[in-house]
Amino acid sequence: MIAPQPDEDLVTRILGGEEDAFSQLYDRHRQRVYSTVYRIIQDAGEAQDATQEVFVKLYRSLSDWNPSKAKFSTWLYRLAANHAIDCWRVRRRRLELPPSSASEWEVLGERPTGDGSPSPLGVLEGKEVVGRIRRCVEDLPDLQKKVFLLRYFQDLKLEEIAEMEDCSLGTVKTSLFRATRAMRRALRRTGGPR
Amino acid sequence: MRQPVSRHCTEEELLMHFLYEETPNTAREISSHLLECGECDAILKDYADVVRRIQAWSVPDLADDVWRTQKAAVLAQVRQDQAIGKNRGLVSAFLKSLQSTWSYALEHPLPTLGYVAIAITFAMEQTISTFRLDRILPGASDIFAILKQIL
DSSP states (O other): OOOOOOHHHHHHHHHTTOHHHHHHHHHHHHHHHHHHHHHHHOOHHHHHHHHHHHHHHHHHHGGGOOTTTSOHHHHHHHHHHHHHHHHHHHHHHHHTOOOOOGGGSOOOOOOOOSSSSOOHHHHHHHHHHHHHHHHHHHHSOHHHHHHHHHHHTSOOOHHHHHHHHTSOHHHHHHHHHHHHHHHHHHHHTTTOOO | OOOOOSSOOOHHHHHHHHTTOSOHHHHHHHHHHHHHOHHHHHHHHHHHHHHHHHHTOOOOOOOHHHHHHHHHHHHHHHHHHHHHHHHHHHHHHHHHHHHHHHHHHHHOHHHHHHHHHHHHHHHHHHHHHHHTHHHHSTTHHHHHHHHHHHO
16 A cells, blocks of 8 residues: 655645645545634635635645744645635624624533433434534634644644744743633533533 | 752643653653642643643544535636746746836946937838838928938
8 A cells, every 4th residue: 555645745745846745645634624614714615715715725825834843734824814714704794793702601500410321301402512613613713713623623732833923932822721711611611521 | 860850840731741742851840740739740640631622622534525616716726826836937027128228228327328329210211211201291301311310
């Protein structure tokens, strides 16, 4: 079996004009780019459009990537998060969505039964939890949002994020902590962690 | 040997400890403290549960045909960019050559004037003979001869 080509090699080939290399890079990262974008924009249709724009943007700015500063994937997911935040701002203005308030969510009383399979109430609660996380993400300041998504869903180390964002590791740590603490408070209402 | 943290840990320290985002020394200190402090240990477990719940937020994959359509659109855009890039390359090469000529003219004004004069002379001679300007403007050749002498 042939080992997949590293991103770095694909980038070199793309810069040399090979379309097939770009196609491979797209297939490799499309899902993670989409999920980053989706978690910020929170609308499937608009997330698809934004994902497409991210890849076009990627192609146009490929020569700006500096391998000594960040891994290709780190750079790409940051590009995706930045673009998604811009799209989300436009969407928010367009729809004139007010900042969400966690207090408007109803509290579900019981926890699911412990027999392994989620009870109907458990399924409902799962949706409720995701709903709360989504609302909470929407209300986070840009840097917290970015750090939160890149750390928890793209598994980037905080040091990498700090370097990409050009800020101190302490700032990134505090951002992640504040975002997580906000989630913890929001999730408390579903009967989760106390 | 390092001493365990004697005070309670901050919530930020505990979260970073759970995520392995601290220095090895701090990690050792906090681990030792957690063995003795049930309160901090409970907060750590609480954060661990929060992170687990956050990471359970999944995004469903898109259907294959959606990806296919999107990929085709992205590649079409890339091809368009490549074509624009090629044209842009030709234009910028032309502009670059103009720029280098202009720089030369600024650095060497006298030789440049000489080249311009030769070009004008050549152009005038050609123009007079090609369009037979003598017939329209009698004396054009004479004026040209005088100019030629001056130059």
